[in-house]
Amino acid sequence: MKKEAFSHGDLIEITTFEGIKKGTYMPSSEKFLTLKLESGYNIGISKKKIKSIKLISKYKKPKENLCNVSKKKNLKTITILHTGGTIASEVDYNTGAVTAKFTPEELICMFPELSNIANIESKLIRNMFSEDIRFAHYNILAKEIEKASKNSDGIIITHGTDTIGYTAAALSFILENLNIPVILVGAQRSSDRPSTDAAINLICASQFIAKSNFAEVAVCMHENMSDESCLILPGTRTRKCHSSRRDGFKAINSSPIAQVKTDGTINYINSSFSKTSNLNLKLKLIKENLKIGWIKSHPNMYSKELEVYKSFDGLLIEGTGLGHFPINSTDKETKEHSKMLNTIKALTKKIPVAMSTQAISGRINMNVYSTGRLLQEAGVIGNYSDMQPETAYIKLAWLLSNHKKEVKKLFTENLRGEISKRSLE
């Protein structure tokens, strides 16, 4: 390939022996040229295979400081706290790196519609993937929410989608007497891709804060494949059910709170939520050094898998069906299961061991089969709960941090909408 007559960010057309490819020229390696296709995906093309390159248009650096952040008196104030993830990230065509945009100016430049919905403040808390989030980050966020709540009508937390449901659950428990909305927003596709969901999710969350009197923690994500509406999902009931679809977020054992359209129309689906108030927000943090285990029931288990939790502070079992675990020795092949039952008995003497189910929806009922009854006799708690395992895990940590003596009692009591007495279907 001859000396490059184009620079990073230029739109180019490459002819190879295999065909023609059009896209943005990205920082490349010695042997491969990286091209960002219109779909947003990057491909590497072996430089040896390139016959010719045509420049279509030069990269235009976006003009800076042209976005209007002046405050409007009649609008509410929303503070956006950034934690990272795909949302609000953009490719820098000079370096090829995905960078987070976090000043109010940058946000309004990226999503100009926001300035007509609310006065935007923002703060970068972290720029991390949500799979790396730990209990300590929940506390950092909660303290920032407390600070920001003093001069905001609502908070948006931009967050990676992988563990957005866990953070929503953690904040739901930590923020006691919450008096304003705290809405977590993610994006499955980054904002430099044509199919990005970042803008719509952020706009819907802002519209919801601007036009409702909701005062709980919730998640706002795409409702369906169209770009017209989002769902406000309950903080203790949201799960990422699809690894990449923009509408992959569902309310488990519950219904969404509302549908929000980008034009600000709100259709309430379940209005039994806490409203904005003058309550005094109280932080009930999660102890950062707690060790909570989580074990998923599966065929061919060994008691050794359970034994590691002897040094932990609590254990969540993600059982099968109505809340089961392999503890029945019915033939020589299942001898190991008696050991499992004994290990569970030893564990429950030291730490709370709670049950949840790996079934996607539904409630556990450990009275139906003898397995469930034996587990209860062995000291496993959690019967009748319809909490999804993610929320059960967070709740166990939160109870051990704040209500150590009442874990057994409170685990199956509804505190933040995480448990319902009656099942939906």
Ligand code: ASP
């Ligand atoms: N793994 C990323 C995260 O959860 C994906 C995303 O940002 O949506 O942070």
